[in-house]
Amino acid sequence: MTPKVGSVFSADPPNGGVLFLRSDEADPPVTVIRDIRVKPGHEVAFEGLMSRLINEAIRQPGHLGATVVRPQVPGHAYRFIYKFDRRTRLEAWHGSGLRAQLVAPIADLIEWDRFDQFPGLETWFDLPAAPLATQPPKWKTTLMSWAAIYPLVLAGSYIMRAARFEAPPPVQVLVLTAAVVPIVAYVVAPWLGRRLHRWLYAGLERSR
Numbered sequence: 001m002t003p004k005v006g007s008v009f010s011a012d013p014p015n016g017g018v019l020f021l022r023s024d025e026a027d028p029p030v031t032v033i034r035d036i037r038v039k040p041g042h043e044v045a046f047e048g049l050m051s052r053l054i055n056e057a058i059r060q061p062g063h064l065g066a067t068v069v070r071p072q073v074p075g076h077a078y079r080f081i082y083k084f085d086r087r088t089r090l091e092a093w094h095g096s097g098l099r100a101q102l103v104a105p106i107a108d109l110i111e112w113d114r115f116d117q118f119p120g121l122e123t124w125f126d127l128p129a130a131p132l133a134t135q136p137p138k139w140k141t142t143l144m145s146w147a148a149i150y151p152l153v154l155a156g157s158y159i160m161r162a163a164r165f166e167a168p169p170p171v172q173v174l175v176l177t178a179a180v181v182p183i184v185a186y187v188v189a190p191w192l193g194r195r196l197h198r199w200l201y202a203g204l205e206r207s208r
Helices: 043-057 087-094 097-109 120-124 138-162 169-195
Strands: 030-038 063-069 078-084 110-115
Touching (some): 043 063, 043 078, 043 097, 097 110
Antiparallel strands (some): 030 078, 030 110, 063 078
16 A cells, blocks of 8 residues: 555655644744554564664754654554754755655555644643544643743743843843743743643543
8 A cells, every 4th residue: 555645755745745833933843743554564674664764864953852652552553753953954854865765665664654733832842652542632731831931931021120121122022032932942841741741641542
């Protein structure tokens, strides 16, 4: 069976074959989540080829790490999660000739290749290591986002006042958000995601 359209292991569709997680940044960090089911009897060959691909990927500029989860039940999908610090760096890797050479022999070994999308602020938090039936409830991720942002904005406001930082309100907001957003995205939100993972995905893992 040929991989379905949209698979990065088949011909690239118009959007480049990669599903990007949403962000308001011009060149945001990107997490790609893929579930791939391998043709029965080809698992060993698939894992060997994917290991070569992943080992080369982690050498690329901006690569932030990869997680591979083998299926718990034979015949179920593998899950791959990998991250880049910038969308343009992921695009460069996905469009490289080296990657095309490594990917080519994998296409014949898989039955289907599915993308999962975690839109909006969910991308700030650690993602589940195995496929889930659905995404976390929007109200939970919204609450976690607020819990990450509010204390930092409040603390930053007091710091700016204590430092007697005088500027028009748009400039003050610009400076404050420029400091808070990276801290939330790279430090606070991932930490909260790890600490509250069980609450965030409560009921979803049991419903797989």
